[in-house]
Amino acid sequence: MAKQYDVAVIGAGAAGMMCAAVAAARGKRVVLLDHATRLAEKIRISGGGRCNFTNVGAGPANFLSENPNFCRSALSRYTPQDFLGLVKKYRIAWHEKHKGQLFCDDSSEQIIGMLRAECQQGDVAWRMPCKIGGIEKLDAGFLITAEGGDIACDSLVIATGGLSIPKIGATDLGYRIAQQFDLQIVAPRPGLVPLTFDGPSWEAFAPLAGIALEVEVSTGGTGKGKKNKGGGHFREDLLFTHRGLSGPAILQISSYWQPGTPIVLDLLPEMDVAEELISSKTTVKKQLGNVLAQWLPARLAEGLLLANGFAPDARLADMADAKLRKLGDAINRWAIVPTGSEGYKKAEVTLGGVDTRELSQQTMMANKVPGLYFIGETVDVTGWLGGYNFQWAWASGFAAGSSV
Structure with a gap:
């Protein structure tokens, strides 16, 4: 028999952990699934191991999308100062480099530890490593066929990232899920790449x-x-x-x-x-x-x-x-x-993704599939180099986590 949760988040990276933590803080029963054996590898390697976790000047003008105004709502409701407040709460020392880029003084592991602690405070359940066998839409919610036992959930959040840096586990799972539910995809291609x-x-x-x-x-x-x-x-x-x-x-x-x-x-x-x-x-x-x-x-x-x-x-x-x-x-x-x-092997991000015209800019939910959400790099919103893509992960994760 499937284990029941209010929210299942597939993808335990920056956006996925933020979403899970925010939803759990609202009292939701949340499970976080990821196929990787090591948590949040993209956070770990970012910024030379010090994680350029946001940019103080992040705004809609710093993002590319076929629907450029889509990101405006989420970015305005969860700002760089909001994330910086979380960093300060955990007493993580940080510094600003040129052009508003914020880095950890010590290690990106501190950001991973902070997000994991936020999830633990809300009793988020973890399935990792966990392979996804399939997803089925039920009359109310979704059924996930997963390694370790099936999961039933009212809301399903896809935070699986893009295709960049395949050696750390990037896959096209998020795009395949979107296509399963007849959502349009803006053709992905490497971004921030030599x-x-x-x-x-x-x-x-x-x-x-x-x-x-x-x-x-x-x-x-x-x-x-x-x-x-x-x-x-x-x-x-x-x-x-x-x-x-x-x-x-x-x-x-x-x-x-x-x-x-x-x-x-x-x-x-x-x-x-x-x-x-x-x-x-x-x-x-x-x-x-x-x-x-x-x-x-x-x-x-x-x-x-x-x-x-x-x-x-x-x-x-x-x-x-x-x-x-x-x-x-x-x-x-x-x-x-x-x-x-140099292609996806050297690309820092993936351009394109789930067409934002398929999603609510307030909640990140698919307009024609109630309860299904897409966040982070899976979506056709791509930031400049310099902490902007992490800010989109935090903001889109917060938007979905506040809604599920």
Whole structure:
């Protein structure tokens, strides 16, 4: 005979534990199920092991979705300050890095321990590791066929995450459950992921692995500093890798990038390179490579010159203004087309997921399946790099936990 609960939450990650804790605090009988042997592995490895658990500036503008206003309700009802209050309650030391990112001073294990303690206070039952055999809709509630015995519940919350980082157990279970109940899915793809390049146009840059610098990056734009309306535009660090480009700048723009289209890099965002070179022609008696090496890493300066048909030992004074403008464009508006990405194995998040038009933005419940909820990364809401995705996990988990 199936064991009866008010609420079953499938997925014991950030969103799932938050939801279970909030529901249990309201007096609900809650069971939390997960197929993993180790709890909340994605929290554990985040932020270099210190968990970038939120961002003080998190708001709707920091999230991508086909329905961009959907996240507004949940984010307004559970804010970064609300989660920070929980962190302070457990006396977890934390610090703020640049751009509002909050990290544990010590270890991400503290966040896991805090969430587990919140669940234990509400007597949440645990099934872990536990494989799900199937889900059936009953007249009132759901029946879950599960390892260790069947479970009947009035409300079912799906918090199974996305497809990113399969080595720690990512699966498509949440999407399969949504499809079982005829809910639309926005096609998933890797997000916050390094981009790859190959072919002759990349040969001059392949040896530059390890070089890093601050850049501006966008998914388009027609001039220096111009933003591509509706696209991404970030100022962050860029890292050259053996296979392409990474670093925060590339992870951020990868969520906006569409295959077959270029990204645009400004390698010297504080400078109009063409104007600087032209105005220096009469006063600077140096080779072009040495001039650029004043502003850029020397190996990168040489690679850019070679890739654009310039001899590094050419004298600045001998260069025509038109050629220097071409070189300036190559540095301030370097448009390159990635051939792909590193995929889910290196992606920090999964874009797409359960179409939010299928869900209530107040409660996260499926509009046409009473009692069925989807939260966290399973849903088509994806945050920027920097603690935003955890804030969505807390906020969406709170919204569902307050409603079930």
